[in-house]
Amino acid sequence: MGCFCSYVPEEILVAGNILPVRVLGSHEPQNVTEPYLFGMYCPFCRDVLAQGLKGRYDYLDGITLSQSCLHIRQSFIAWREHVEVPFNYYIYMPNKVQTKAATPYLKTEFEKYKAHVEEVVGKELTDDDLDRGIAALNRNRELMHKVYEYRKGDTPMLTGLEAMYMTVSGMWVDKDEHSAEMEKVLEQLPDRQMIRDTGTRLLVVGSENDDTAFIDMVESVGATVVVDDHCTGTRWFWNSVETGDDRINSIADRYIKRPPCPTKDWEERWRFPHILQLCKDFNVEGAIVIQQKFCDPHECDIMPLRKTFDEANIPSLFLEFDVTVPIGQFKVRVEAFLEMFGVDDLF
Numbered sequence: 121m122g123c124f125c126s127y128v129p130e131e132i133l134v135a136g137n138i139l140p141v142r143v144l145g146s147h148e149p150q151n152v153t154e155p156y157l158f159g160m161y162c163p164f165c166r167d168v169l170a171q172g173l174k175g176r177y178d179y180l181d182g183i184t185l186s187q188s189c190l191h192i193r194q195s196f197i198a199w200r201e202h203v204e205v206p207f208n209y210y211i212y213m214p215n216k217v218q219t220k221a222a223t224p225y226l227k228t229e230f231e232k233y234k235a236h237v238e239e240v241v242g243k244e245l246t247d248d249d250l251d252r253g254i255a256a257l258n259r260n261r262e263l264m265h266k267v268y269e270y271r272k273g274d275t276p277m278l279t280g281l282e283a284m285y286m287t288v289s290g291m292w293v294d295k296d297e298h299s300a301e302m303e304k305v306l307e308q309l310p311d312r313q314m315i316r317d318t319g320t321r322l323l324v325v326g327s328e329n330d331d332t333a334f335i336d337m338v339e340s341v342g343a344t345v346v347v348d349d350h351c352t353g354t355r356w357f358w359n360s361v362e363t364g365d366d367r368i369n370s371i372a373d374r375y376i377k378r379p380p381c382p383t384k385d386w387e388e389r390w391r392f393p394h395i396l397q398l399c400k401d402f403n404v405e406g407a408i409v410i411q412q413k414f415c416d417p418h419e420c421d422i423m424p425l426r427k428t429f430d431e432a433n434i435p436s437l438f439l440e441f442d443v444t445v446p447i448g449q450f451k452v453r454v455e456a457f458l459e460m461f462g463v464d465d466l467f
């Protein structure tokens with residue numbers, strides 16, 4: 121099942137023995153989405169739709185969007201109309217999560233989604249099925265947390281690039297298989313010898329980001345990405361389902377309370393204290409704030425987020441992403457940013 125956002129309740133899919141697959145782009149220039157999406161929609165959602173139009177996700181049996189932003193919704197709608205796929209479902213995930221009504225409301229929407237999944241798989245999902253789905257996701261999240269713990273020390277035991285491979289692969293691979301691989305990694309991490317200097321410890325934060333070439337470049341010029349706030353990283357896995365008798369209610373509560381996307385971060389700002397806590401816990405020295413070009417939700421956050429960093433004495437660098445990232449140009453900017461920390465090219 122292709123998932124258009126990290127707000128799709130994967131627990132319900134796994135309960136139905138369905139493999140959730142996060143639909144991501146390919147970072148290649150394309151010319152197939154112009155008839156369906158405005159050019160000023162974010163490059164990520166255009167890249168996503170291009171993959172569908174080019175048949176690169178032709179193995180999907182269905183697609184699901186859980187409402188987050190207008191751009192990805194348009195991508196979903198165009199896919200639904202113009203790419204052949206047997207099943208599709210749009211979840212009315214509320215953007216106003218800061219109200220007592222949010223969890224009961226989302227529970228009713230997830231009940232409807234469960235009925236849809238039952239139709240797809242042709243059988244009823246029992247409490248045991250839901251328990252299995254919840255347990256698989258919770259175990260996977262817990263293991264990712266344990267791996268992230270190894271990024272907190274003076275010498276992080278894995279790079280930001282490796283962490284990105286771990287989280288993004290977890291969005292495509294069977295959860296139990298992914299968890300089994302992480303258990304193997306966790307056995308080896310304590311004895312790992314890192315043959316690189318850590319350099320400046322960075323947080324990356326902002327729009328969707330699975331650009332491995334970018335992270336690799338940042339880590340090649342005297343820095344280590346020690347933590348992130350992305351929907352392909354911590355925002356996706358940070359909190360678990362607290363199990364209760366009403367499974368769907370528990371799942372809904374998890375998605376209401378997870379670290380929010382800016383589309384859902386109002387009236388109070390829940391994101392900023394959470395991001396500052398990540399900075400503290402992972403001993404962050406500087407932040408790279410990225411925005412997919414035209415990404416309205418994150419664009420609106422840039423000013424207050426950078427002000428928050430300023431007030432906490434955390435220097436930040438802003439970079440705007442497109443489908444392809446100008447690595448050479450960004451390298452110069454990242455190097456100039458790192459000079460603030462007194463770090464020369466270490467590698």
Ligand code: SF4
Pocket residue numbers: 162163164165189190191192327328412414415416417418
């Ligand atoms: S990057 Fe921004 S505009 Fe694009 S899909 Fe994500 S939140 Fe929406």
